[in-house]
Amino acid sequence: MLTIKGVGRDTVAGFFAEVGDLQEYSHPRQIIKLAGLSLKENTSGKHKGQTRITKRGRKKLRALLFRVCMIMVAKNSAFKALHAYYTQRPDNPLKKMQSLIALCNKLISIFYAIGKKQFEFSEEKMLKDIPHMRAKIEVETAA
Template sequence: QDIEVVTVNPHLVKRNKENRDNTQSKSDKKDALVIADMVKNGYYAFVRDTSESFEKLRVLMSNRDVIVKRLVSSINQLNRWVDIVFPELRQVFKDITAKGAIATLRLFPSPMELGSMKPEEIVAGWKLLMKRQPGLKKAYLLLNVARKSVGTRQALEAYKFHLEQLLEEYDLAIQQLERVELAIKDELPKIPFANKLLMIKGISEISLAGILGEAGDLSGFSHGNSLLRHAGLHLAEASSGKWKGQIIISKRGRSRLRRFLYLATMSLVMNNPEFKALHSNNVKVKKMKKMKSIMKLIGKLARIFVGIARKNEAYCAKKVQPLTELAA
């Protein structure tokens, strides 16, 4: 009906509720009055419309987060099960989620079952579940640690039943994670400037999908600082007179967007030569703390992303190099 819709931050409503009557009282009528007063004074934000592709990425990445939490939970429970029943298994397989460890848990999880087996039988069992399986050396080591195991020997049937359910949950989470990541990778090419952003060495499809899903169309931001403010990565300072408070990150924005910007920047610092040089220059020449340098590079990444999206230009490595290298 041609009525413009805006949003008011609930946190600001809570902060402004005492401006009306100088009390901490709260009611529906008072909330409505405070919200109307904030809109009248311009303390609101416009609703940013996004296309269907960005909305799909946001939903898919939210789904991925739920699956990853379930996967991590199942892995933690598998580790707990191993601690109780067969703690020596880590002497053979350092990672419980390795293919050899998972295959061992499926075939012969308890040390009691391994006591009456031969190394050849163990290797034959591994061949049924793995294309490239460990050899006889691993099988001998597994038998030796199983004979000296200090794991529990009570209620083994119940523990085996519990393990079957844990492995089912683990398999389901792995399958769902593969499916949702495949759907994310199929959706990314539909965004015009996504391919240009993926040309930056160190930017993965998942991290880019997380940023685009939460931020929406980057070409709609006027500057990289607007993206930082949207994520809650802009700076906040509390000072009065001669007293200078600590400058902190406001964190008034999308937490998932902050996380993916941070992870993308960490990947660039490890894999991208330009960002690696910038980080080294910040730490060694400018004597910055490492985390402060990372936060500064997040701002650099935000400006690069918004610039590429707005101008539809390819990534230029020479523009990112530190001034010391350009002068040389």
């Protein structure tokens, strides 16, 4: 996890202090829910409200992930590209804060996969695993 550009010792220590042993979780969505980053829609009858994060979880974990994602958008090229895509995509662009929350969820998934399967992080592989980014990378390499 320390090989990821923008992630430091304090981040990894804080993550494990809040989450605990990753063997207790069967899917990264469980950690996302623990952090309070899962989405809910405020609806009532015919009224369709806004979709927001639940904030029903560990405040310190949520704050830690948000701060790390802000740093990673600035320093990590893969996260910077993903943030640019989320905020500038033609259909359903996200606001900057929404994009950072989506990146927090992505970071949880990456930490979970690295912790469970013990492999090295690769920015290129991460971007190729995302369908819309794979097409963008193929166009850039062909040019």
